[in-house]
Amino acid sequence: MSYNVKNYTEQGGERTFINGEIVVNGKLTVNEGAEVIGVETTPYTLTPATSTSIGGVKEATNIKESSASTVSSLKDDFNDLIIKLKDAGVIAKDVFTLSASFITTLVGDELAENHSKIESIILDENIITIKVPVDELVSFTSDTLEQGTHKWIGLSIGTGLPSIIDCIYNGTYPFAQVDVDEATVVGCPEGSFVLWIKCDEVVNTPKVITLGKPGYKTETLTIVIETE
DSSP states (O other): OOOOOOOOEEEESOOOOOSSSSOOOOOOOOOOOOOSSOOOOOOOOOOBBSSOOOOOOOOOOOOOOOOOOOOHHHHHHHHHHHHHHHHHHOOOBBBBOOOOOSSSSSSSHHHHHHHOOEEEEEETTTEEEOOOOOGOOOEEESSGGGOOEEEEEEEEEEEESOOOOTTEEETTEEEOOHHHHHHHHTTTOEEEEEEEEHHHTTTTSEEEEEEEEETTTOOOEEEEEEOO
């Protein structure tokens, strides 16, 4: 008589094959140093929570109990709490309303000449496409000497906010009043900043920047140039 056995142990007892089902009603112990093959052992990473699904959130940064004695101070403390909850993922972050155009107040004949050659500036899915014949642009030295001599044009990048102060450029630089003043001088509307473009470089290597703010989703913008 022969048997069709799904579960068996090799002679010597070093390997046991389970081709059927194991039912454990008690405790299964895997000793330290044992190796498990074919089973995912990487720690599970929770996906971010959304408004419709449960997920993982970070612990919010500690905030001291409010000692505000005025409505204005209490509002500031409350807003600080909201920002920390947004950054932790407990509340959905705000988003920028981005826009891109060229600056309207042009200082210097060379900059005016280069801007006269711009055919279009289009922002689509965080890609700013500038259509301009780079070969026809003129090179000139920036007022900030360390910026060098290039084929410059100036962009106005709108954030959709009343002010750019405290927005973070490229992860480390917080915009301040000096940046607001610079934007105002070249005709940028409120809530916008100036982005100077070296067309002779960007035509070969797209320029990538990031824009952030506490409580806001960080956005990445890529600037590319089309010559035809």
